[in-house]
Amino acid sequence: MTDAATIFLVDDDEAVLRALRRLLGAAGYAVRSFRSPLEFLAEHDPDPPGCAVLDLSMPDLDGLGIQAALSAGAVMRPVIFLTGAGDIPTSVRAMKAGAVDFLTKPVQSAELLAAIERALALDREARRVRHDVAGVRVRLESLTPREREVMGLVVAGRLNKQIAHELGASIKTIKVHRARVMAKMGVRTVADLVRAAELAIGTLPAEPSSHGT
């Protein structure tokens, strides 16, 4: 039960929607419910933390369609699917596409709430990571181009002497750059720097790869 977490409910069946909203509300979640997937996508605010509980078979756009639409956006919203008929190919597809869980109607509240808790944990983790990435990016942007080059080679595991040779600079100069990079990136060990770099690469894959190795 996360204070700020919002559950986005989508089901075309009014009765089911009302009942689930009531259940999740009683469980202490903030709930936003939508009868149509298109309505949900139009109004979806990716900012608040939380997860989506989607009926798999709905007119206009089914749960998998929503999932795809959500994945295409900037924010990955953890998704739990509810389905009347648990047919295996569909569930496999849903899980591959990153669904947190795939629950069969009628769903036991304990099961649903557990799945929601898992989804929220994932959401929190993702948001934390995203938060870290954002920090790393700010730090990265404070680096001079030369410092970014040095950092790339450090993260790649080069020694100062190799870096100096590669960049055509003195070892002493490289050491100064390296100390500045460590300071600007707010890390004290090379290992920390590597993790920060990985975060940055994970969200901004284009930039480091443009330098090649």
Add this chain to the structure above:
Amino acid sequence: MAGGAFVAIVARVAMRLPVLAAWVWIGVTACAAKSDADARFVLLLYSSDQTLPATNIVGAEVLRELGGPTAPKIEVRSDFLDLSHVREPARRQDLADFLTKKHAETRIDLVVALGSPALDFIATHRDRIAPGAKIVFGLVSEPDLAASRLPKGDVFGIVSDFDVAKTMELAASLQPDARNVVVASGSLPFERQLEAAVREDLAPFADRYAITYLSDLPFEQVLDRVSRLPKDSIVLALSLFEDATGRRFVPREAAAEIARTASAPSYAPFDSFIGVGVVGGYTDTFQSTGVALGRLALDILSGKGDTVADVRNPEHAFRVDARQMERWGLSEANLPPGAIVLFAEKTVWEEHWQVILAAVAVIALQSVLLAALLIQLARRRRAEAARKAAEEDAETRRREVAHISRVLILGELSGAIAHELNQPLTAILANAQAAQMMLARDTPDIDEALLALEDIVEDDNRAGQVIQRLRGMLKNDKGRWELVDVNEIVRSTHNLVRSELVTRRIDTGLELDTPLDPVRGDSVQLQQVVLNLVVNAMDALAARDAGERRLVVRTRALEPARVELTVTDNGPGITAALEGRMFQPFFTTKPQGLGLGLSICSTILTTHGGALTLAGGEAGGAVATVILPAAEMRAAAE
């Protein structure tokens, strides 16, 4: 003329009171003095034993009159004297002694004597048996009365006379050509006297008829003689108590035997003989004699002996037996005026036998004709029944096939149907567990829990309806004919397949015309038709891309009084190769299809007086059109 009363039976019954009144004046006054007591006693004396119909009838009528409501309290003692068997004067004395003792305690006011033997007997022994009693007599003939030695003054009576001459007149007028007359009578002394009287009476006829008397013959010979008479003969049957050999008879039975055996018509002057075989006679009835005698007795008892009027019995007449007239071929036209025809009611057949025969023949002919027609009808009915049985058989099979087809189509839709059930179950479970949580809190949210419970009830009803719809579609019974709202059928069908439509990503529209006249039919079968058409359209739409699949169900009221339902899809439509084959049983384009859907739909609609057509849509795709007569129009047509 002892015993004459037995034959002095009918004919002229005359009240001889004007004559007798003078005789009895003293006696009446004498008796009147004694008649103060409350109860009056009457002694009824029969000359015969109990077997003689004539005296029994008269006696019964006398008793009835004496017991009537207007009469004073009268007690009657009856004695059957059987005097024809008590002839010796000494024995008669014994009988008188016996009766004297028998009635010693009773003061008899009046003696009624039936027949001249009884009258003679009481006249002789009155002083001992019934001292001071007056005497009334009946069934005594005029000659007998004249011959008796009656005391004057207190004896009254009705003198019977039989009239052989009048009876002979009757015979002569009925048989104008007859020339022979045979007279049968008994051999008792009084019967011989009777015969002598008859000879006198018939004297005027002697020149026209040869008259033979058979009183000297044994009864067998009498029968033999009458049986060999020419047909134009006349038999006169008189009293026959005893034949020449001394054999005894009941006169009526003897007369009946003679009439039966005779080869010519018989006649008799006695009422009791008419009806047993004789043609007729000039008679009175014993009944009227008895009534007159009873009234006379009452008058005497009440002291009116000197004022009693001379009464003529109105029932004195020619009487004939219609059956015997018919038997001998005698014409009623020859009857004397005023003759009474008895037993005529039984002669309908005899009178109208030709008509009856003709009628019977006609009826028989008609019966034969009817029988023939009935047999033909029965055969036709049998054939009809066989045809009907075959039709019912076919109907049963059609129903079974329709049922199987329904089951199959529902099987195909089982996922969708499960979904329809799952939705309310999901809602119910969620609502119930939400309510549990709300109530388990430190401050239970009762209002919201109540709302949850309300929703549970609603969801449960919804699930129940799904099951009901399913049960209706799955059961295989004869169904019910009722008024059906086609729009309701469409909605209900749509509910059943909604989630299937969603799963198959088919955009569905319902365009229902309201108000719509109801149709008359089996709602399950009609729903089967709509379901079949919708599923067909769904299958056809599989050929199109997911975003473009469109299915529309439309209803519309048509003039006059019909309802149209169309199922339109934008699938590939109907190719020329399909045209005309789609309604054939077992023709299918689907890999898992049975090929019965459309032919079953068509059959169902035909039994509802409707029709199904399939055509290409205007913008591609296919349109299935169902036309059903509205209920009112059907009712008017039936």
